[in-house]
Amino acid sequence: MNYQAKEITKKEIEAFLEDETAKKRLVKSYQLMLDFYGIQLSNDSTGEVRRANNWRYRFYNMDRHTHNNLRITRILKCLGILGFPNYQAPLVRFFLEETIVKGNLYNVKESVLNYFISAVIVQQQRKELVEYAYKLYEVKHQFVVP
Template identity: 55%
Template sequence: FLLRLFPLREHGMNLRAKPLTCQEIEAFKKSKEVMERFIRAYQLMLRFYGIILVNQRTGELERAENWTERFLNLNRFSHNNLRITRILKCLGEMGYEHYQVHLVKFFLTETLVNETLSNVKRSALDYFLFTIRSKQKRRELVHYAWQ
């Protein structure tokens, strides 16, 4: 179901899933209803991971009340890292680059500073960071990661 909630312009693991076209992305962006549903899907996945969207305008995130239980799941099952990468890429496609930055910084903080997601660390550094479209924001996050 994640392929449908967070479609990409590239082929994923399911070769039968048709990649999005640029025209489809633009049509999605013009539809208020589609974009509202997209944000609801994003919030649903965040809750599954133990995260809440605090501010829809900025994309600010924080731990949910059930974060301990959900982080255990994230640490236990590495396939979630592929799903998070897909979500990050889709955020960029749909014009939510500022959401990308907050989500990547959240995972960098939890892996490097709080040390709560040790099994997500490699994906955060090797994949999540490089989904950020803005070179400047990506540089800032790389600098944050290596402080």
């Protein structure tokens, strides 16, 4: 964590949202981070993601180094603030499927449920993700809505 980092201002957000080059660079940076985690952006418009070819090793690394969970939360928040809220829900849904359905990323599951879902800024999408997670969750009485 960088304690000297300053929060982005409304003025900076507005300038970013008007700069097409900056937005393209953000998407490219997002794709690089996804690759680092073993994920690939499969649809630029919808934000849909899928496993990348390198997913096994990257998932192993992500599951062992849980500091990445905080980074993913920040990525999700950044996407929402800087004009790509449509990218948030597909990434969270991907993590829900990988953690709850496929049983991968055991050490990421708690962050998905407690932080990733909450980072989604579109309320309807957030609600749908909570409902989806509840539907998938096997021990219903242990499920706590964020």
